[in-house]
Amino acid sequence: MAHIDYDERIPNNVDLAHDRRLKKALEKWQPAYLDWWKGVGPQVFKGNDIYLRTAISTEAGGWANFGYVKMPDYRWGIFLADREEDRTIPAGDHAGQPVWQEVPGEYRNVLKRIIVVQADTEPASVEQQRWLAATAPSLYDARNLFQVNVEEGRHLWAMVYLLHAYFGRDGRAEADELLARRAGDDDKPRILDAFNQPCQDWLTFHCFTCFTDRDGKYQLGALAESAFDPLSRTCRFMLTEEAHHLFVGESGLERIMRRAAQLEREAPNGDPRELGGIDLQTIQKYVNYWFTYSIDLFGSEVSTNAADYFASGLKGRWREAKDHDEHSALHQQKTIEYVEDGRVVGREVPLRNAMNEILREDYASDCDRVVKRWNKALEEEGSDFRMVLPSTKFHRRQGIYADHHFNPAGELISADEWESKRDSWLPTESDRQYVHSLMKPVYEPGKFANYIAAPRRGIHGQPVEFEYVRTDG
Ligand code: BYC
Ligand code: FE
Ligand code: FE
Numbered sequence: 001m002a003h004i005d006y007d008e009r010i011p012n013n014v015d016l017a018h019d020r021r022l023k024k025a026l027e028k029w030q031p032a033y034l035d036w037w038k039g040v041g042p043q044v045f046k047g048n049d050i051y052l053r054t055a056i057s058t059e060a061g062g063w064a065n066f067g068y069v070k071m072p073d074y075r076w077g078i079f080l081a082d083r084e085e086d087r088t089i090p091a092g093d094h095a096g097q098p099v100w101q102e103v104p105g106e107y108r109n110v111l112k113r114i115i116v117v118q119a120d121t122e123p124a125s126v127e128q129q130r131w132l133a134a135t136a137p138s139l140y141d142a143r144n145l146f147q148v149n150v151e152e153g154r155h156l157w158a159m160v161y162l163l164h165a166y167f168g169r170d171g172r173a174e175a176d177e178l179l180a181r182r183a184g185d186d187d188k189p190r191i192l193d194a195f196n197q198p199c200q201d202w203l204t205f206h207c208f209t210c211f212t213d214r215d216g217k218y219q220l221g222a223l224a225e226s227a228f229d230p231l232s233r234t235c236r237f238m239l240t241e242e243a244h245h246l247f248v249g250e251s252g253l254e255r256i257m258r259r260a261a262q263l264e265r266e267a268p269n270g271d272p273r274e275l276g277g278i279d280l281q282t283i284q285k286y287v288n289y290w291f292t293y294s295i296d297l298f299g300s301e302v303s304t305n306a307a308d309y310f311a312s313g314l315k316g317r318w319r320e321a322k323d324h325d326e327h328s329a330l331h332q333q334k335t336i337e338y339v340e341d342g343r344v345v346g347r348e349v350p351l352r353n354a355m356n357e358i359l360r361e362d363y364a365s366d367c368d369r370v371v372k373r374w375n376k377a378l379e380e381e382g383s384d385f386r387m388v389l390p391s392t393k394f395h396r397r398q399g400i401y402a403d404h405h406f407n408p409a410g411e412l413i414s415a416d417e418w419e420s421k422r423d424s425w426l427p428t429e430s431d432r433q434y435v436h437s438l439m440k441p442v443y444e445p446g447k448f449a450n451y452i453a454a455p456r457r458g459i460h461g462q463p464v465e466f467e468y469v470r471t472d473g
Contacts, residue, residue: 004056004079011077013058014161025164026078029175033157034072036179041126042071042149044133049470050146051459055079055154058237066460068470074150078161081236089227090321092313095328099229103166107312111228112167114314116174117191118219119159120181122152124195125208127183132205135439137449141202143459143468144248148209151241158234166230193397194293201435202452203256203278207290210249210370215297217242218318218363225316250370254377255453257283261381262453277451278435280378280385285427286435287387288408291367292395298360300399301336307352317355318362334358337393339404344412356399364392395426443471 004013009027016023038046049068056065058079087099103111126149136142156178163171181188184196194212199205220242224235260280263272272279299306309315310329317324326332334354335346351358367389375386391410393401405418408425427435442449446465458464 004058004077006056006075010157011075012079012161014078014080014165016078019165022165025172026161029160029164029172032176032179033076033153033160036123037072037126037153040130040182041153042133042146043130044136045142045146045469045471046071048473051143051462051466051468052147052150053460055237055241058082060240063240071146071150074153076150076154076157078157079154079237080230080233081240083229083233087229087232089313090225091316091324091327091329092227092311093328094227094313097227099227099232101229103228107228107314108167110308110312111231111314112163112171112174114223114309115159115162115167115231116178118223119156119163119174119178120191121195121216122156122159123178124181124183124190124192125149125152125199125212127190128195128197128199128208129205131200132202133441135202135441136443137202137452138442138447138454139445139468139471140448140455140458140464140466141252141452142443144252145205146469148213148245148248151245154241155238158238162230162234192297194297197293201432201439202252202449203283203286203435204290206249206252206256207286208249209245210253211287211290211294211367212297213242213245213249214363214366215294217246218359218366219297221318222315222320222359225320227313250373251455252452253283253287254374255455256451257374257387258377258381258453259451261378261383261385264383264385272451273434275450276438278438280383280387282427282431282435284387285425285431288390288395289426291390293397295360295364295392296396296398298363299356301357301360302349302353302400303356304353306355307350310352310355315355317358329355336400338400339412342412360392364389390425443469 004011008016010016010030047070049070051066052069053064053066054075055063057063058081089095089097089099129145129149132145133142160175163175181190183190184198189196199208220235220239224232224239226232256278260272260277260283263275263277264270267274329351332351333348334351336349336354336357337344338347371387371389378385390408391406393406393410394408396402405413405415407413438451445467448454454464458466
């Protein structure tokens with residue numbers, strides 16, 4: 001099963017060769033995908049050789065092959081993690097029963113909706129990032145951007161496979177719609193908010209891959225616990241790819257922070273902006289912005305949708321099968337902090353209704369660990385500045401805090417106080433203009449823009465000065 005068939009037009013490990021109808025339908029979607037890629041995928045170095053990895057097996061460990069590829073020739077394919085013998089439903093009302101290999105009629109529409117929402121984020125992120133290489137701080141960074149882009153393209157393939165294979169005619173219609181919506185478009189926007197935000201500078205890109213791709217990690221983790229086995233297996237393999245996206249974001253931000261700390265020391269007045277760097281306060285504001293947009297992606301703190309997904313076994317908790325003993329989540333409560341009459345009060349809600357919040361908490365702890373590692377780097381660089389993750393109540397547009405104002409410490413504040421302080425908490429127009437003004441391409445191998453430190457090591461054992469993108473073709 002781990003073997004991937006590369007002789008097929010669509011590389012796969014799902015035995016597509018023996019399902020002629022499915023193969024035909026996917027081969028019809030393939031040129032539309034390629035048109036989409038050429039139209040709104042990466043617009044810079046479109047036909048150049050890029051040092052990329054491609055999946056060659058779905059086994060843990062050595063699954064990747066590295067080499068030069070022109071992006072339109074990338075072998076996007078359908079790769080599912082191996083089937084687990086005798087896998088049973090991890091959570092909800094059907095826990096312990098055998099997993100489903102087909103979609104039960106009563107869950108067809110909800111399951112399709114979840115898959116479509118997941119799928120929609122993948123092409124959206126590629127669209128958001130399509131011009132970034134025009135201002136890449138190095139060829140190393142450009143290559144990492146493209147690696148993330150081709151893999152998000154592959155994640156779209158993964159979801160489109162599920163839609164085509166299990167949802168018949170409406171699945172195919174949804175697959176077509178996935179190529180028709182556009183990130184940030186007024187008429188046909190992408191489904192979730194964060195995927196309509198502009199991503200036009202590299203501070204934003206690294207925040208996005210650090211915080212928004214990390215939502216992907218947790219949502220995919222919840223879907224890996226699904227009773228619908230093909231979805232679980234698809235997500236398990238996607239998670240192995242996701243780890244690199246998170247590395248790109250976390251290490252990218254760390255490099256910008258290290259450089260800020262170095263420039264802080266060198267600048268006559270201690271401000272990195274004097275020497276063309278990005279100051280740590282500005283980085284903190286971008287962190288605040290993208291952390292909060294990303295926690296909105298978990299949905300409302302209290303959600304009947306989330307309770308239904310859990311009850312039916314469509315989604316589980318993070319590491320449901322491994323880390324939990326009790327899988328019904330019935331007769332248990334969780335305290336949720338509500339705002340009532342200008343005060344924050346704790347109210348018990350049934351645990352199943354709080355599943356979005358539980359996943360968000362796991363996500364926020366993961367982000368906390370990242371911030372701790374950044375602060376160690378800042379300490380090493382001799383800076384006194386420490387990054388702080390804002391409260392999950394701060395700057396929300398979804399959920400029960402969206403209509404209230406909170407400061408980054410999580411205290412309820414008035415609208416006036418919010419107005420007077422927001423510019424010190426979130427990027428201002430002038431911060432954004434300043435960051436944009438630094439975005440100039442650096443295409444000489446081994447050289448880096450002044451606002452970002454070089455990475456410790458290159459990709460896959462190659463030196464940092466390796467020609468990760470062949471600029472001459
Ligand atoms: N923006 O009960 P509620 C990734 C909607 S990222 C706009 O609170 P629910 C990636 C919601 O859809 C991972 N709308 O939420 C990262 C619902 O609308 P309907 C993506 C929002 O349903 C980087 C209504 O508000 N995967 O892979 O419990 C690069 C009330 O909803 C938002 C998934 O999301 C928002 N932020 O949970 C590339 C997994 N939040 O249905 C890729 C699949 C909520 O009433 N999705 N709404 O019209 C889900 O499981 C759920 O849909 C959500 C929402 C967790 C997103
Ligand atoms: Fe993805
Ligand atoms: Fe990703």
